[in-house]
Amino acid sequence: xxxxxxxxxxxxxxxxxxxxxxxxxxxxxxxxxxxxxxxxxxxxxxxxxxxxxxxxxxxxxxxxxxxxxxxxxxxxxxxxxxxxxxxxxxxxxxxxxxxxxxxxxxxxxxxxxxxxxxxxxxxxxxxxxxxxxxxxxxxxxxxxxxxxxxxxxxxxxxxxxxxxxxxxxxxxxxxxxxxxxxxxxxxxxxxxxxxxxxxxxxxxxxxxxxxxxxxxxxxxxxxxxxxxxxxxxxxxxxxxxxxxxxxxxxxxxxxxxxxxxxxxxxxxxxxxxxxxxxxxxxxxxxxxxxxxxxxxxxxxxxxxxxxxxxxxxxxxxxxxxxxxxxxxxxxxxxxxxxxxxxxxxxxxxxxxxxxxxxxxxxxxxxxxxxxxxxxxxxxxxxxxxxxxxxxxxxxxxxxxxxxxxxxxxxxxxxxxxxxxxxxxxxxxxxxxxxxxxxxxxxxxxxxxxxxxxxxxxxxxxxxxxxxxxxxxxxxxxxxxxxxxxxxxxxxxxxxxxxxxxxxxxxxxxxxxxxxxxxxxxxxxxxxxxxxxxxxxxxxxxxxxxxxxxxxxxxxxxxxxxxxxxxxxxxxxxxxxxxxxxxxxxxxxxxxxxxxxxxxxxxxxxxxxxxxxxxxxxxxxxxxxxxxxxxxxxxxxxxxxxxxxxxxxxxxxxxxxxxxxxxxxxxxxxxxxxxxxxxxxxxxxxxxxxxxxxxxxxxxxxxxxxxxxxxxxxxxxxxxxxxxxxxxxxxxxxxxxxxxxxxxxx
Amino acid sequence: xxxxxxxxxxxxxxxxxxxxxxxxxxxxxxxxxxxxxxxxxxxxxxxxxxxxxxxxxxxxxxxxxxxxxxxxxxxxxxxxxxxxxxxxxxxxxxxxxxxxxxxxxxxxxxxxxxxxxxxxxxxxxxxxxxxxxxxxxxxxxxxxxxxxxxx
Numbered sequence: 027x028x029x030x031x032x033x034x035x036x037x038x039x040x041x042x043x044x045x046x047x048x049x050x051x052x053x054x055x056x057x058x059x060x061x062x063x064x065x066x067x068x069x070x071x072x073x074x075x076x077x078x079x080x081x082x083x084x085x086x087x088x089x090x091x092x093x094x095x096x097x098x099x100x101x102x103x104x105x106x107x108x109x110x111x112x113x114x115x116x117x118x119x120x121x122x123x124x125x126x127x128x129x130x131x132x133x134x135x136x137x138x139x140x141x142x143x144x145x146x147x148x149x150x151x152x153x154x155x156x157x158x159x160x161x162x163x164x165x166x167x168x169x170x171x172x173x174x175x176x177x178x179x180x181x182x183x184x185x186x187x188x189x190x191x192x193x194x195x196x197x198x199x200x201x202x203x204x205x206x207x208x209x210x211x212x213x214x215x216x217x218x219x220x221x222x223x224x225x226x227x228x229x230x231x232x233x234x235x236x237x238x239x240x241x242x243x244x245x246x247x248x249x250x251x252x253x254x255x256x257x258x259x260x261x262x263x264x265x266x267x268x269x270x271x272x273x274x275x276x277x278x279x280x281x282x283x284x285x286x287x288x289x290x291x292x293x294x295x296x297x298x299x300x301x302x303x304x305x306x307x308x309x310x311x312x313x314x315x316x317x318x319x320x321x322x323x324x325x326x327x328x329x330x331x332x333x334x335x336x337x338x339x340x341x342x343x344x345x346x347x348x349x350x351x352x353x354x355x356x357x358x359x360x361x362x363x364x365x366x367x368x369x370x371x372x373x374x375x376x377x378x379x380x381x382x383x384x385x386x387x388x389x390x391x392x393x394x395x396x397x398x399x400x401x402x403x404x405x406x407x408x409x410x411x412x413x414x415x416x417x418x419x420x421x422x423x424x425x426x427x428x429x430x431x432x433x434x435x436x437x438x439x440x441x442x443x444x445x446x447x448x449x450x451x452x453x454x455x456x457x458x459x460x461x462x463x464x465x466x467x468x469x470x471x472x473x474x475x476x477x478x479x480x481x482x483x484x485x486x487x488x489x490x491x492x493x494x495x496x497x498x499x500x501x502x503x504x505x506x507x508x509x510x511x512x513x514x515x516x517x518x519x520x521x522x523x524x525x526x527x528x529x530x531x532x533x534x535x536x537x538x539x540x541x542x543x544x545x546x547x548x549x550x551x552x553x554x555x556x557x558x559x560x561x562x563x564x565x566x567x568x569x570x571x572x573x574x575x576x577x578x579x580x581x582x583x584x585x586x587x588x589x590x591x592x593x594x595x596x597x598x599x600x601x602x603x604x605x606x607x608x609x610x611x612x613x614x615x616x617x618x619x620x621x622x623x624x625x626x627x628x629x630x631x632x633x634x635x636x637x638x639x640x641x642x643x644x645x646x647x648x649x650x651x652x653x654x655x656x657x658x659x660x661x662x663x664x665x666x667x668x669x670x671x672x673x674x675x676x677x678x679x680x681x682x683x684x685x686x687x688x689x690x691x692x693x694x695x696x697x698x699x700x701x702x703x704x705x706x707x708x709x710x711x712x713x714x715x716x717x718x719x720x721x722x723x724x725x726x727x728x729x730x731x732x733x734x735x736x737x738x739x740x741x742x743x744x745x746x747x748x749x750x751x752x753x754x755x756x757x758x759x760x761x762x763x764x765x766x767x768x769x770x771x
Numbered sequence: 772x773x774x775x776x777x778x779x780x781x782x783x784x785x786x787x788x789x790x791x792x793x794x795x796x797x798x799x800x801x802x803x804x805x806x807x808x809x810x811x812x813x814x815x816x817x818x819x820x821x822x823x824x825x826x827x828x829x830x831x832x833x834x835x836x837x838x839x840x841x842x843x844x845x846x847x848x849x850x851x852x853x854x855x856x857x858x859x860x861x862x863x864x865x866x867x868x869x870x871x872x873x874x875x876x877x878x879x880x881x882x883x884x885x886x887x888x889x890x891x892x893x894x895x896x897x898x899x900x901x902x903x904x905x906x907x908x909x910x911x912x913x914x915x916x917x918x919x920x921x922x
Contacts, residue, residue, distance in 0.1 A: 094867055224860065229851045233804070233844065234805070235804065237803075238869055240807060303790070305790050305794035306787070376867075376869075376903055377903050458810060458811070458813075677909065681905035681906060708813055713905070713907075714898040715897045717898075
């Protein structure tokens, strides 16, 4: 639902939009919500997406979504510019503030382009139609005789042309054309969509000018570093800050109240050291002596918890999808294969640790934050300080990585709380140790899979159980079962198996659990696609051929979709033809048929659909005599429907291979008595240039299907393809991540 | 008073001599192109040049900066015209971009010593610089390209 308005006819424009500009606004809220919003604040009606053309020709487009490295801040304005037929070099992108009028601003779930592509096209095309009308009126010719070239309207018959800037003032006076009178470009007419283009911020990034959250400043601001409770939920009993106050540059200390459960995105609590620079605040923290009270989460220990999860998945759980009757099939006897898989907690470890600047003044807060959820910043600060969310202004900076961590604004709330107490703007800087030890962790998970094998080697029944502390525990202390995670690669198995049941078992959360790039798809794909390869090997079949058999004939897989997700899911049926195609492409690009595994050299494949994008990945590994593993090559093939920025998509999938390699080979968070054991990049390891996949080749399926996700879908198939390659190379089936826990020789 | 230069400009500092150069640059002098990533010389996001050598500014104390010439990303070329910056743009290396100033500073120092590096030499020189977005492959390509242009 979107309605476009000629905002330049209203009188309130200011700031970026100079007088005489042609400005289009658009509402992107569902209609019912929009009506509610407009009724609340009719006097300040401001449509959400702005496209403005100034008299001198500068075109300003507001980006209402956050940029964390996935490219949506560039991609969506590019779509507007293409349909507007704008000269991209004249386009200026301005970052929008947090505001409910934008609808959902959460930059997550790989949905920025997917959710806004059509609307961005429409607003651009509407602007183009109006500029043409303005020119046609001026020339006194029919509009249909006019066309455009970048930032000009052209009348070919008379050889006349006028720049968009020169037409802005007259276009600004025109009514909005009806939607049906707005002509979208044909795909063949796109100048920017689907072509190689650069990130808008590229030059600023390579010159050090790009402004991240870490770089935000306010006049007279103080710096704060917070000593958080080592165990979730602990409160400060007492503390001694005498030594801390002796540290040069330290001004004072401030206790922050521990959240009341559920923790949601509230501050963790603890003691903040306030100083005149970041480093002094860090040093002051080291000198604090804090006595913490007890927390029920101190019972949390990774190894016993693993055993609990594993015993949970050996028992029946809550059924989340059922096809046929697996029990009847298992009861028939015959060949049964079972396997258990385990994946640990992970930390996001974006290169920019959590950071924020906020100022509280007269009951209002202004914050600058690298956030994936600007409205989450408003809501969290409003609830913690008991003010209205409209009184929280959130400026969104560039994000130095996000991966889901920056969907949670607890550190922004810390800055706001401290600013209120200190009467000055405060910058809260988390250290890397804070980031690793106080994350919203990717969940630890155990999976159990069981299959009955038919005479042709294909499964006749497939049972899968999973258990992990759910993300819902962030919002509800009693949450033990997964909700949205089920749609992330668990209740939508695309295989052609007549009897199938997917279950989910309960688990308690003792650390904060959150979304991490591709979320539950990581461990679900690891288990499912490792198991698929185990079945292929048990049947003595080629892994690719077996996988294609398992996917089965081309068809739409019937899925039960929650009512609230049906509208979103409708354009994206699970189409096995598209899944088969990426498998075939990845196999072809990797020359799978010519490859021979064994003797420390192996190839593995996995194919997984997530965020409506189909991805197949082939990983090549070399295992040397010491058991050290290198990854010479990765081949990924993807079908994400219509692609706006193909080179950026390749970059996302190259990066996903590195992200996948980190979690497959190296990364693990463990907990002892409620305290996280890892603290920095020495013990929470990520791949580096010398350990990352040496070369990743990305093949994109040409498609005119609706655009799907590209930020996350490259991650899930990597780990199973990697472990399948390890098996092919060594004959050793490793069923737990990361590989560094297993000795291969 | 500690005296040194930053990007060719004479500077001085009379604060805590134990303060790491990183925090002087960021919080005191306002050179925010140099990034904080780990504070333990494990990630390379804070890489700058001290007398032409790549150093992790989070682990160089101000007292060790006396008499030195410091170069930050802002001092390489404000317009992005250094061959390494140009290669970074042509290859479209960055995703989020946060680590890239450190990557570029490491690459510039490396290329000043090794004019025609092979893949293994690049991997070794760059493996102290983390990129969580995983742009390593493009960084390697961009370094080769910059080396060609600088030859």
